[in-house]
Amino acid sequence: MENIMQFVSTRGESQHLDFSDVVLGGLATDGGLAMPKNMPKVDQKILKEWQGLSYTDLAFNVISLFAKDIPAEDLRKIINAAYTEEKFGIEEIVSLSALNEDYVVGLSNGPTFAFKDMAMQFLGELFPYLLEKKNQHLNIVGATSGDTGSSAIHAMRGKPRINVFMLSPNGRMSPFQTAQMYSVQDANIFNLAVDGVFDDCQDLVKALNNDAEYKTKNALGAVNSINWARILAQIVYYFKAYLAAVKEVGEPVDFVIPSGNFGNIFAGIYARAMGLPIRKLILATNENNVLDEFFKTGIYRPRASKDVHLTSSPSMDIAKASNFERFIYLLLGAEKTRQLWQQIDEQGYFDLTKDSIWQERQSWGIESGQSLHENRVETIRKVYDAFNVVVDPHTADGIFVAAQYKDEGIPQLYLETAKPIKFAETVKEALGFEPERVADYANIEALPQRFDVLPVDVDLLKQYIVKQLS
Numbered sequence: 078m079e080n081i082m083q084f085v086s087t088r089g090e091s092q093h094l095d096f097s098d099v100v101l102g103g104l105a106t107d108g109g110l111a112m113p114k115n116m117p118k119v120d121q122k123i124l125k126e127w128q129g130l131s132y133t134d135l136a137f138n139v140i141s142l143f144a145k146d147i148p149a150e151d152l153r154k155i156i157n158a159a160y161t162e163e164k165f166g167i168e169e170i171v172s173l174s175a176l177n178e179d180y181v182v183g184l185s186n187g188p189t190f191a192f193k194d195m196a197m198q199f200l201g202e203l204f205p206y207l208l209e210k211k212n213q214h215l216n217i218v219g220a221t222s223g224d225t226g227s228s229a230i231h232a233m234r235g236k237p238r239i240n241v242f243m244l245s246p247n248g249r250m251s252p253f254q255t256a257q258m259y260s261v262q263d264a265n266i267f268n269l270a271v272d273g274v275f276d277d278c279q280d281l282v283k284a285l286n287n288d289a290e291y292k293t294k295n296a297l298g299a300v301n302s303i304n305w306a307r308i309l310a311q312i313v314y315y316f317k318a319y320l321a322a323v324k325e326v327g328e329p330v331d332f333v334i335p336s337g338n339f340g341n342i343f344a345g346i347y348a349r350a351m352g353l354p355i356r357k358l359i360l361a362t363n364e365n366n367v368l369d370e371f372f373k374t375g376i377y378r379p380r381a382s383k384d385v386h387l388t389s390s391p392s393m394d395i396a397k398a399s400n401f402e403r404f405i406y407l408l409l410g411a412e413k414t415r416q417l418w419q420q421i422d423e424q425g426y427f428d429l430t431k432d433s434i435w436q437e438r439q440s441w442g443i444e445s446g447q448s449l450h451e452n453r454v455e456t457i458r459k460v461y462d463a464f465n466v467v468v469d470p471h472t473a474d475g476i477f478v479a480a481q482y483k484d485e486g487i488p489q490l491y492l493e494t495a496k497p498i499k500f501a502e503t504v505k506e507a508l509g510f511e512p513e514r515v516a517d518y519a520n521i522e523a524l525p526q527r528f529d530v531l532p533v534d535v536d537l538l539k540q541y542i543v544k545q546l547s
C-alpha cells in the first residue's frame with residue numbers, strides 16, 4: 078500500500094496536500110472542499126476481521142487508511158485519548174438500542190450530548206499534536222446556533238496552542254445550550270454573545286476569513302463540518318454500527334440520517350463507497366427542505382439566510398448544505414462540480430434533470446423525506462409509547478421519514494444525533510414531562526457564566542481577538 082495519501086479539491090485544483098495540511102488548513106484555495114485523491118477500499122474479509130473490535134481499535138484501522146502521514150503509535154495515542162469511557166459514559170462509546178428489528182444508534186453519549194462530539198473529541202486531540210509537531214498555534218473562530226460551538230468548546234478547553242473564539246446569537250439558544258457553552262471557564266475559550274441572529278454570527282466569521290492578511294497574521298482556523306477530519310471520524314461509526322447490528326458481514330442494512338449540512342450522511346455515503354454493505358441511506362430534513370427537494374426534483378437551490386425557518390429541530394436549520402458538494406464530486410467529478418457551483422453563483426441553483434445521471438438516481442441508494450413540527454412531536458410520543466425510549470426532535474425527524482421506506486427484514490439504523498435533554502421544551506410538548514438529567518448537569522443553568530457581548534461589527538471583532546492574543 079502506498080504510504081502517503083494525497084488530497085485534491087472538489088473543484089479540480091491539485092495542491093498535493095497530505096492529511097495534516099487538510100486538517101489544519103480546511104478549505105482548498107479554489108473554493109472547493111478537500112477530498113482524498115483515491116478511495117481506500119475495505120472488502121468483506123477485512124470487515125469480518127473488524128467485527129468485534131473495540132471502538133478505538135476500529136477507529137485506528139479506519140483512520141489509518143487516510144492519516145498516513147501520522148506515525149501509527151502516535152495515531153493510536155490520539156484515538157485512545159479521544160474516545161474514553163470517562164468522556165462518553167460507556168465503554169462501547171457508541172451504543173445500539175433495539176426497537177423491534179431496527180436500532181437507535183447512540184451517537185450522543187459524549188460530553189455535550191450531540192453526535193458532533195464523535196468528531197470534535199478526535200480533533201481536540203489531533204490539533205494539539207499537529208500544532209506541536211509544526212510548532213504552530215491555532216485560533217479557532219466559529220459561529221454556532223448551539224451544538225457545534227458547544228462541542229468544539231468542550232473538545233478544545235484547556236488544550237495547548239489553541240484558542241477558541243465562538244460566536245453565538247445572544248439570548249437565542251436554549252437555556253441548557255447557553256449554559257453548556259458559557260459556563261466553561263478555561264482561559265483559552267472566548268464566548269462571544271453577538272447581538273444578532275445566527276446568520277449575523279456566520280457573516281462575521283466569513284468577513285474575518287475573507288481578510289487574508291488578518292487571517293494569516295492571527296493564525297485563524299476553523300472547525301466547521303467541512304473539515305475532512307470530521308467526516309473521517311464520522312465514517313468510523315458507520316462501520317461500528319453496521320458491524321454491531323448484523324450477524325453476518327454482508328447482510329444489508331439501511332441507515333437513517335437527520336440532515337443539515339450533509340456532513341453526517343456524507344460520511345455514510347463514503348463508508349458505503351469504501352465497501353460497507355449499506356443498502357440505502359435515508360435522509361430526513363425538517364421544514365428547511367433544500368436537500369429533500371434535490372433528491373425529489375433534481376434541482377439544488379440553496380436558500381437565502383433570511384428564508385431559513387426557525388424550527389423545533391434547530392440544528393438542521395440550514396440555508397445551504399456545504400458538504401453536498403462532496404457528494405456531487407463523487408458522482409460527477411471535479412470539472413462538472415466546478416461548473417455546477419458556478420451556476421449556483423450565477424443563477425442561484427442548478428438542475429440535474431437534463432443530465433443522464435438523474436435517470437440513474439435509483440442506483441444512488443439514497444431516499445429522502447421531510448418531517449414537520451407535528452410529525453416530530455407525534456414520533457417522539459409514538460416511540461415512547463411503544464418502546465419506553467425518549468428520542469430528541471432531530472432523531473424523531475429521521476424515524477418519521479424512515480417509516481415511509483421501511484422494508485421488512487432489513488433493519489433500519491436510526492442515527493441519534495442528540496440527547497433529548499438538549500431540547501427539553503419539545504420533548505415536554507410531546508410527552509408532558511421533561512427528559513431526565515444526569516446528575517452532573519442537574520443545575521447547569523445556575524453555574525457562573527463567562528462571555529462577552531459583541532455588536533454585529535467586524536472591526537470590533539477583529540480588535541477583540543487581537544487584544545485577547547496580545
Ligand SMILES: *Cc1c(COP(=O)(O)O)cnc(C)c1O
Nearest residue numbers: 224337338339340341392494495
Ligand atoms: C449538526 C446536527 C445535525 C445535522 O448534521 P449534518 O452533519 O449537518 O447534516 C442533526 N442533528 C443534530 C442534533 C445536530 O447537532
